[in-house]
Amino acid sequence: MQNDPGHDRKVETFIGVLLRWGVIISAVVVLGSGIWYLAVNGAAPRDYRHFHPEAQDLRSVRGVVAGAAKLNCPYVIQLGLLLLIATPVARVIFTVFAFMEERDWMYVGITLLVLAILLFSLAGGASVF
Amino acid sequence: MNTLEFSVVVCAVSAVAGFLGSLTGLGGGVVITPVLTLMLGVDLRYAIGATLVSVIATSSGAAAAYVREGFSNIRVGMFLEIATTIGAVVGAAVATRTPASMLAIIFGAILLYSAWESLRQKHDEPQGASCDPLAEKLRLNSTFPSPEGFKSYRVCRVKTGFGLMFGAGMLSGLLGIGSGAVKVLAMDRAMRIPFKVSTTTSNFMIGVTAAASAGVYLNRGYIAPGLAMPVMLGVVAGSMLGARHLMGARVRALRILFGCVVAALAIEMIYSGITGKI
Numbered sequence: 001m002q003n004d005p006g007h008d009r010k011v012e013t014f015i016g017v018l019l020r021w022g023v024i025i026s027a028v029v030v031l032g033s034g035i036w037y038l039a040v041n042g043a044a045p046r047d048y049r050h051f052h053p054e055a056q057d058l059r060s061v062r063g064v065v066a067g068a069a070k071l072n073c074p075y076v077i078q079l080g081l082l083l084l085i086a087t088p089v090a091r092v093i094f095t096v097f098a099f100m101e102e103r104d105w106m107y108v109g110i111t112l113l114v115l116a117i118l119l120f121s122l123a124g125g126a127s128v129f
Numbered sequence: 130m131n132t133l134e135f136s137v138v139v140c141a142v143s144a145v146a147g148f149l150g151s152l153t154g155l156g157g158g159v160v161i162t163p164v165l166t167l168m169l170g171v172d173l174r175y176a177i178g179a180t181l182v183s184v185i186a187t188s189s190g191a192a193a194a195y196v197r198e199g200f201s202n203i204r205v206g207m208f209l210e211i212a213t214t215i216g217a218v219v220g221a222a223v224a225t226r227t228p229a230s231m232l233a234i235i236f237g238a239i240l241l242y243s244a245w246e247s248l249r250q251k252h253d254e255p256q257g258a259s260c261d262p263l264a265e266k267l268r269l270n271s272t273f274p275s276p277e278g279f280k281s282y283r284v285c286r287v288k289t290g291f292g293l294m295f296g297a298g299m300l301s302g303l304l305g306i307g308s309g310a311v312k313v314l315a316m317d318r319a320m321r322i323p324f325k326v327s328t329t330t331s332n333f334m335i336g337v338t339a340a341a342s343a344g345v346y347l348n349r350g351y352i353a354p355g356l357a358m359p360v361m362l363g364v365v366a367g368s369m370l371g372a373r374h375l376m377g378a379r380v381r382a383l384r385i386l387f388g389c390v391v392a393a394l395a396i397e398m399i400y401s402g403i404t405g406k407i
Contacts, residue, residue, distance in 0.1 A: 012201060016193030019336075023190040027365045034136075034358040042133030046355060051172040053350025060348065077354035081182050081361065085343045087189040088336035095207060104268075111207050114337065117214040121221075121344030 011098040015091055022087035029080030037073045060124060089118050136359040139169065143183065143363025150364075151187065151371030153384045155247045155391065156335075157364050158184045158306045159240055163394040166233070166407060171356065173229040173407055177305030178351030181339055183364035184307045188336030190365060194372050200273040201329035205284065205322065208267055209294045209315075210334055214341040216298025221345035224303045233402030236304050240395035243310040244388040253323050260285040260321070273326050282323050290320040302342035307335035 057063030058078055067075025092115045099107040130138070142164050143157065150157030158180045165176040195201065224232065264270055264284035272279040284290075293315035301308045309331050316327035346352055401407045 009200065012203070013193070016195070019189040019192045023186055023365060027186075027362060030358050030361055034362065037355065037358070038133050038136055041355075042136075043131050045130075046132040046135065047130075048171040048175045048353065048356055051174045054353055055350075058352075058354065059350045074354045077358050078352070081352060081354065081357055082347075084182060084185055084189070084361065085340050085347075088185060088340040091189075091192075091333075092207075092210075092337060095203060098203070106268075107204060107207060110211065114207060114210045114214055117211070117218065118337070118341055118344070121214075121218050121341045122347070124344070124348040 011094075015094050018094070019087050019091060022090060023084065026080045026083035026087070029083060030077055033073055033076035033080060037077060040073065061122060085122070089115070089122075092118060132355065135169075136355070139165070139356070140359035140363040142169075143360045144367035145363075147183070147187065147364035147367025148371040149367075149383070149387050151191065151368040153247060153387045155243060155384075155387060156184065156307050156309055157187060157368060159243055159391055160394060161360060161364070162236065162305065163240070163398050165360075167394070167397055167401065173232055174351050175353050175356050177224070177232075178346045178353065179357040179360040181305035181343055181346060182352065182357050183361050184305070184339045185336050185343065186361055186365050187368045188307065188332055188339065190368060191332055191372055192336075195329045195332045200271075200326055201333050202269070202271050202322070202326050203333075204267070204271070205269050205316070205320075205326075206330045206333045208269065209291060210337050212291045212294035213298030213301065213312075213334055213338040216295040216300075217302035217338045217341035218345060220299035220302025220304075221342040221349075222302075223299075225345075225349050227303070229407050230402045230405050232304065233398050233407040235300075236306075237395040237397075237399030237402065239300060239304060239306070239308065239310075240391055240398060244391040244395065246310040246313065247384060247391075248388045253317075253321075261287045263287040271326075273323060280323075282326070283321075285321040286319045290315045293319055298338050298341070301335075301338045302345065305342065305346070307339060309335055 057067055058074065061082060064075055064078045064082055068079040092111060096108060096111045096115065099111055143161055146160045147157035161183065162176045162180045165171040166173050260283040264287050269284040270282065272281045297308045297311035297315060300311060312331040312334060313327055316322045316331065317324055
């Protein structure tokens with residue numbers, strides 16, 4: 001089995017366009033909710049001089065989605081940021097399919113391993129350390 | 130400063146950083162964290178969390194442009210990604226137990242290295258006759274287009290590259306940066322991949338590595354929506370503008386200038402770390 005750069009390039013082009021749309025959509029969500037956030041909280045003092053971890057619900061995918069569904073403003077911003085974090089994950093998922101199409105099972109396995117590490121991290125698995 | 134003024138300033142700084150970062154290839158992330166901490170007094174942990182998110186924006190946003198410019202090697206990228214993502218998770222976990230002043234010193238050192246690396250003239254290392262048999266087994270050898278048709282290349286020192294990539298991932302998780310400079314070191318110098326291929330492959334890897342760290346940062350509460358919002362929007366706007374100017378622009382002078390700014394920030398970062406101001 002030979003690597004086919006032409007095919008790889010087609011896949012990469014498709015993924016590149018997909019990723020750009022992911023960035024645009026997440027930027028629109030963050031921009032919209034950001035304007036809203038500043039309209040409500042703009043005059044309030046806020047400094048980030050001292051570190052207080054964000055609220056527990058803002059620290060998990062599930063909590064963010066639940067908060068955003070209630071249209072709670074900081075949660076909608078965080079959801080936009082999560083969409084952005086999801087773009088490289090989408091890239092890895094599409095690469096799994098691309099390797100499947102090429103019947104390159106070794107790389108299907110390698111890509112699935114990378115995907116597993118990403119999902120482990122996003123699910124909070126690293127908190128055990 | 131109230132929240133509105135603060136957000137506008139952060140957004141403007143991030144836009145400039147994103148613009149210069151994409152124009153010079155250094156990435157915007159390397160300057161945003163020092164500017165946030167040194168000039169705006171933001172806690173290093175918040176700054177790292179916000180910057181990391183913007184690193185993903187730059188990587189994903191530029192992917193389409195990079196495909197046009199050269200050929201990434203998806204197999205090399207994905208194989209090395211095993212090392213960078215594991216490294217990133219470990220690095221991000223270690224970061225939460227490392228004193229901020231120590232992180233500032235490491236950050237400064239990496240910043241200095243990145244500035245130096247960006248000023249170096251890029252040229253391909255000569256290829257060995259046979260290179261690594263492991264590269265054959267992993268199907269890493271490939272071709273890329275050149276004016277003289279497809280040129281094939283072989284990948285060397287796979288294990289060394291893999292090890293260096295673990296380090297690059299760890300730094301990325303520790304400091305919330307893309308650590309593109311270390312990735313290029315591993316691929317150009319150790320694995321002898323042509324730089325056209327290694328630059329595009331590195332961009333692909335930066336986003337995936339950053340996503341692995343982002344999970345840990347999210348769970349530890351480092352990603353503050355109110356701060357990450359202006360940083361991300363600024364970087365996206367700036368780097369989109371920068372990418373538009375990328376083709377054919379003569380950026381040598383700008384690269385030197387930006388490299389000097391980064392070096393100055395690096396030294397101040399190390400100084401603040403040593404004196405305990407961060």
